[in-house]
Amino acid sequence: MKINIDTKIPSRRVSKQIQIGGVKIGGGAPVVVQSMTNSDTRDIKSTIRQIKQLEQYGCEIIRVAVPDMQAAAAIKDIKKGIKIPLIADIHFDYRLALAALDSGVDGFRLNPGNIGDSAQIKQVVLAAKARAVPIRIGLNAGSLPKQSGAGKSVAQRMVDAALAQVRLLESLDFDLIKVSLKAFDVPTTIAAYQDIADKIPYPLHIGITEAGTPRTGIIRSSVGIGALLYLGIGDTIRVSLTAAPKEEVTAAWEILKSLNLRQHGPVLVSCPTCGRTEVDLVKLAQQVEKELQKIKKPVKVAVMGCVVNGPGEATDADVGIACGKGKGILFRNGKKIGTVQAEDFLKALMAEVNKF
Numbered sequence: 001m002k003i004n005i006d007t008k009i010p011s012r013r014v015s016k017q018i019q020i021g022g023v024k025i026g027g028g029a030p031v032v033v034q035s036m037t038n039s040d041t042r043d044i045k046s047t048i049r050q051i052k053q054l055e056q057y058g059c060e061i062i063r064v065a066v067p068d069m070q071a072a073a074a075i076k077d078i079k080k081g082i083k084i085p086l087i088a089d090i091h092f093d094y095r096l097a098l099a100a101l102d103s104g105v106d107g108f109r110l111n112p113g114n115i116g117d118s119a120q121i122k123q124v125v126l127a128a129k130a131r132a133v134p135i136r137i138g139l140n141a142g143s144l145p146k147q148s149g150a151g152k153s154v155a156q157r158m159v160d161a162a163l164a165q166v167r168l169l170e171s172l173d174f175d176l177i178k179v180s181l182k183a184f185d186v187p188t189t190i191a192a193y194q195d196i197a198d199k200i201p202y203p204l205h206i207g208i209t210e211a212g213t214p215r216t217g218i219i220r221s222s223v224g225i226g227a228l229l230y231l232g233i234g235d236t237i238r239v240s241l242t243a244a245p246k247e248e249v250t251a252a253w254e255i256l257k258s259l260n261l262r263q264h265g266p267v268l269v270s271c272p273t274c275g276r277t278e279v280d281l282v283k284l285a286q287q288v289e290k291e292l293q294k295i296k297k298p299v300k301v302a303v304m305g306c307v308v309n310g311p312g313e314a315t316d317a318d319v320g321i322a323c324g325k326g327k328g329i330l331f332r333n334g335k336k337i338g339t340v341q342a343e344d345f346l347k348a349l350m351a352e353v354n355k356f
């Protein structure tokens with residue numbers, strides 16, 4: 001078996017660039033982190049509070065549900081209280097899309113085919129075009145028309161359905177398009193995105209839908225989103241979790257950092273512990289992780305469980321500590337810079353991190 005030892009990410013698919021608010025999507029722009037609020041959009045204060053918290057965690061585009069006219073109207077005030085672009089999630093009623101546009105929304109997630117008849121779709125698309133507001137065609141495996149594509153795979157049916165929606169928008173001379181094809185099943189999702197990536201020039205929003213609670217949902221999303229990004233596919237990402245949206249944003253950034261696609265705050269390296277470990281390294285690593293959440297700049301920090309192998313095993317860390325019985329050594333770039341007593345492990349390491 002031939003083993004590929006090239007560790008570089010293959011080149012990314014270059015899509016047509018669109019812009020949502022001030023954020024560039026596709027066309028070589030960095031992969032963008034998205035999330036969705038779970039507050040009632042009509043509750044303007046709560047929604048602003050949640051979005052501002054997500055901004056702190058690094059959310060770059062936010063989506064809100066727009067189930068009725070009151071929610072569509074609330075977008076106007078919500079936008080006044082936030083910094084990042086806002087996307088309206090709309091189904092079944094073209095009037096909600098028009099109202100969201102009037103409220104100054106930056107983008108849509110909708111399926112043109114399910115928001116009205118052809119005259120109503122045209123009205124929405126022309127209004128979006130006039131304001132240069134992009135539309136994401138968001139297909140989910142669970143909401144495919146039941147009767148369509150007999151004998152075809154779910155992935156193929158998602159691609160066919162998305163292409164039909166894309167052609168509909170193109171027929172109205174609209175090309176500010178983004179597409180997503182999400183399924184719970186990871187291989188289905190990957191197959192669908194791989195197929196459509198070659199068929200359309202537009203940016204792709206990627207994710208695994210209904211991925212679950214953080215423990216399994218982050219793994220499922222990381223496998224699916226990670227595989228696609230490694231194949232060069234994906235311009236925006238969302239990790240969909242049954243959890244507070246800030247967990248989605250944190251997980252999304254970890255995926256991007258894992259693939260060296262973007263830098264965002266610190267990276268923690270910690271050893272798995274073994275029979276040589278003579279301190280409570282799990283506790284120390286958790287304490288360090290908590291402290292690092294306060295730091296916004298990129299720095300790679302290592303917490304290692306023995307003074308013999310620790311520094312060597314974390315040579316690419318910027319700053320680290322290798323803990324032995326009663327004392328440990330601080331190191332920078334794998335080189336020893338001092339010795340500290342056990343009670344000072346956390347304090348000394350964080351002082352060095354802050355200096356760095």
Ligand code: SF4
Nearest residue numbers: 271273274305306309
């Ligand atoms: Fe074991 Fe030391 Fe490696 Fe940690 S760094 S896993 S304690 S050998």
